[in-house]
Amino acid sequence: MKTNQQWLIAARPRGDVKESDFRWNEATLADPADGEVLIRTVYISLDPTNRIWMNEAESYLPALPLGHVMRGGGIGAVEESRNPGFSKGDIVQGLLGWQKYSLSDGAGLAKLPKGLPVPLTAFFGLLGHIGLTAYFGLLDITDPKPGETLVISTAAGAVGSLVGQIGKIKGCYVVGLTGSDEKCHWIKDELGFDAAINYKTANVPDALKQNCPKGIDIYFDNVGGAILEAVLNQINMKARISVCGMISQYNADSPLPGPSNLANLIMKRARMEGFLCFDYNSRAEEAFTQLIGWLLQGKLKYRVDVVQGLENAPRTLHKLFDGSNAGKLIVQVGPE
Amino acid sequence: MKTNQQWLIAARPRGDVKESDFRWNEATLADPADGEVLIRTVYISLDPTNRIWMNEAESYLPALPLGHVMRGGGIGAVEESRNPGFSKGDIVQGLLGWQKYSLSDGAGLAKLPKGLPVPLTAFFGLLGHIGLTAYFGLLDITDPKPGETLVISTAAGAVGSLVGQIGKIKGCYVVGLTGSDEKCHWIKDELGFDAAINYKTANVPDALKQNCPKGIDIYFDNVGGAILEAVLNQINMKARISVCGMISQYNADSPLPGPSNLANLIMKRARMEGFLCFDYNSRAEEAFTQLIGWLLQGKLKYRVDVVQGLENAPRTLHKLFDGSNAGKLIVQVGPE
Numbered sequence: 001m002k003t004n005q006q007w008l009i010a011a012r013p014r015g016d017v018k019e020s021d022f023r024w025n026e027a028t029l030a031d032p033a034d035g036e037v038l039i040r041t042v043y044i045s046l047d048p049t050n051r052i053w054m055n056e057a058e059s060y061l062p063a064l065p066l067g068h069v070m071r072g073g074g075i076g077a078v079e080e081s082r083n084p085g086f087s088k089g090d091i092v093q094g095l096l097g098w099q100k101y102s103l104s105d106g107a108g109l110a111k112l113p114k115g116l117p118v119p120l121t122a123f124f125g126l127l128g129h130i131g132l133t134a135y136f137g138l139l140d141i142t143d144p145k146p147g148e149t150l151v152i153s154t155a156a157g158a159v160g161s162l163v164g165q166i167g168k169i170k171g172c173y174v175v176g177l178t179g180s181d182e183k184c185h186w187i188k189d190e191l192g193f194d195a196a197i198n199y200k201t202a203n204v205p206d207a208l209k210q211n212c213p214k215g216i217d218i219y220f221d222n223v224g225g226a227i228l229e230a231v232l233n234q235i236n237m238k239a240r241i242s243v244c245g246m247i248s249q250y251n252a253d254s255p256l257p258g259p260s261n262l263a264n265l266i267m268k269r270a271r272m273e274g275f276l277c278f279d280y281n282s283r284a285e286e287a288f289t290q291l292i293g294w295l296l297q298g299k300l301k302y303r304v305d306v307v308q309g310l311e312n313a314p315r316t317l318h319k320l321f322d323g324s325n326a327g328k329l330i331v332q333v334g335p336e
Numbered sequence: 337m338k339t340n341q342q343w344l345i346a347a348r349p350r351g352d353v354k355e356s357d358f359r360w361n362e363a364t365l366a367d368p369a370d371g372e373v374l375i376r377t378v379y380i381s382l383d384p385t386n387r388i389w390m391n392e393a394e395s396y397l398p399a400l401p402l403g404h405v406m407r408g409g410g411i412g413a414v415e416e417s418r419n420p421g422f423s424k425g426d427i428v429q430g431l432l433g434w435q436k437y438s439l440s441d442g443a444g445l446a447k448l449p450k451g452l453p454v455p456l457t458a459f460f461g462l463l464g465h466i467g468l469t470a471y472f473g474l475l476d477i478t479d480p481k482p483g484e485t486l487v488i489s490t491a492a493g494a495v496g497s498l499v500g501q502i503g504k505i506k507g508c509y510v511v512g513l514t515g516s517d518e519k520c521h522w523i524k525d526e527l528g529f530d531a532a533i534n535y536k537t538a539n540v541p542d543a544l545k546q547n548c549p550k551g552i553d554i555y556f557d558n559v560g561g562a563i564l565e566a567v568l569n570q571i572n573m574k575a576r577i578s579v580c581g582m583i584s585q586y587n588a589d590s591p592l593p594g595p596s597n598l599a600n601l602i603m604k605r606a607r608m609e610g611f612l613c614f615d616y617n618s619r620a621e622e623a624f625t626q627l628i629g630w631l632l633q634g635k636l637k638y639r640v641d642v643v644q645g646l647e648n649a650p651r652t653l654h655k656l657f658d659g660s661n662a663g664k665l666i667v668q669v670g671p672e
Contacts, residue, residue: 059603060603224598224599228598243598243599244602245599246598246599246602249596249599255596256596257593257594257596258593258594258595258596258597258598259594259598260585260591260592260593260594261591261594262564262582262594262595262608263560263579263581263582263585263610264610265579265608265609265610266396266579266580266581266582266610266611266612267395267396267610267612268396268610269609269610269612269615270610271607271608271609271610272598272601272608272609273601273606273607273608274599274600274601274602274604274605274606274607275605276602276603276605279605
């Protein structure tokens with residue numbers, strides 16, 4: 001019998017998430033039953049969607065009851081297996097939750113291949129749900145063509161930075177919006193974006209006009225809100241908007257109004273389409289093979305921001321919303 | 337030399353269109369130059385998009401300068417032709433404008449076939465831009481499947497009433513929103529919609545819940561605004577929203593906020609797509625052959641609301657916005 005440590009949802013957040021919305025819990029962990037595996041968490045992934053999962057309303061996954069362990073994607077090591085599909089030492093990825101140990105019947109658990117020429121954290125920064133989101137959210141939803149102008153919000157984020165680099169590989173003119181000069185520098189000078197806009201200091205409509213002289217063909221939207229409205233005013237005929245996230249809305253205490261200019265979808269015969277990475281699980285190999293290939297060819301870079309200690313997860317989550325993370329945000333719970 | 341009568345744009349409307357936004361003008365008409373045809377207007381079509389054309393901003397067509405004759409679709413008879421493509425007596429459809437006569441070089445003018453088993457007004461109520469809009473806006477943009485739930489706003493309008501009937505032909509469960517009990521009766525009992533909601537007296541979110549027990553797979557949107565928001569809350573996975581119009585926004589004096597729940601596009605992996613009938617001109621024959629076929633088989637009905645006299649055009653336009661028209665709104669300018 002082991003002692004587990006975990007974060008439970010203590011309250012529904014109102015507005016920004018507070019540390020008091022979580023409660024630390026220590027409890028003895030049952031031994032795995034027949035068919036179960038015991039997993040020791042190595043990393044958990046912090047993502048904007050964590051905020052959605054804390055709401056009372058069902059989203060694309062069932063709502064979590066108060067007092068339940070916080071949901072979270074993670075990578076762990078199998079410590080004990082009573083499931084024929086897994087063996088001790090397997091490295092697995094799935095919704096392990098914000099906890100040191102978890103029990104699973106194997107459903108939704110992916111065994112990670114060993115011997116790949118990438119570190120384990122690449123399964124957050126390049127592969128896993130981030131890679132699926134960037135790869136299919138751009139290529140499948142918008143079908144980018146060489147010479148088209150691609151605009152990306154939260155462009156220095158885990159997903160956005162990949163989307164922009166894939167856009168460059170596909171021959172697009174790529175413009176990223178991000179929240180600091182350091183991040184602007186990173187996406188433009190390190191990742192090869194054609195232009196970067198600091199949305200906190202620039203007038204976004206003017207900056208888009210200046211940096212997208214041929215208008216906007218594709219918008220990869222992570223934020224919704226005012227930036228979506230500014231983009232809709234500058235879309236070209238047959239523009240495509242891939243709706244990946246609306247982070248500007250997630251912390252809102254009451255519903256925020258949407259863009260006032262959706263009628264531009266008519267004027268420009270344009271399309272907005274939402275998607276979730278889960279829908280592409282069956283095509284993961286296609287994406288990951290290509291992404292690793294590009295990485296090894298030096299065409300793709302990614303960075304991870306690893307925070308040590310499960311105890312720091314709640315206070316780290318806000319970095320996603322104030323933009324202070326530098327790369328894919330991960331909490332390391334235990335040794336690899 | 338003939339005397340022409342016409343309505344000019346006198347002012348940019350603020351909010352609702354007023355009669356004083358137009359100015360009546362009489363002027364002598366030049367004889368057709370080489371390559372031109374002289375057309376006598378028989379009917380003009382009043383459409384929600386007329387309101388868009390009065391704005392200072394360019395839309396999907398160039399903005400009209402103040403003092404210019406009001407733009408409008410129409411049907412007319414060629415009275416004199418100095419263009420080898422047209423002969424005296426030809427019946428033509430195009431942007432003739434709100435005037436008794438017009439001169440054209442033939443660009444954008446369609447010669448209507450003679451001998452079809454439908455009256456001339458069918459080119460507004462069933463064929464023409466209305467037919468293209470309904471046919472392709474539903475079938476091409478949303479690809480409806482038998483058993484799916486299709487919701488339509490301004491469902492008793494020229495486009496909406498066709499969309500619902502085509503939806504029924506395709507095996508959908510069809511729910512229409514319209515603004516009077518008489519119109520509810522018409523679409524349900526005469527046109528065969530499965531359910532009708534009077535949006536002026538019902539609580540729309542509740543009524544949608546009650547009348548769409550399996551959720552909403554397809555929304556044909558003519559209005560935007562609050563009804564779009566209510567629909568977005570009840571869409572199913574992989575829902576499609578065909579964005580045909582946003583009439584709730586056209587008369588707004590200042591921009592109206594959009595729906596606060598666009599993030600549901602993500603949760604439901606749904607799509608919103610705008611279109612314009614012009615984009616389908618090259619496929620008009622396909623649509624019109626099918627629509628006439630369905631009409632003759634008794635599977636489609638349409639109705640027209642013909643107002644006599646060009647002088648009444650400005651005061652008639654508001655019927656589209658207060659919902660007091662009964663069928664496709666047309667002004668008869670002269671005899672057929």
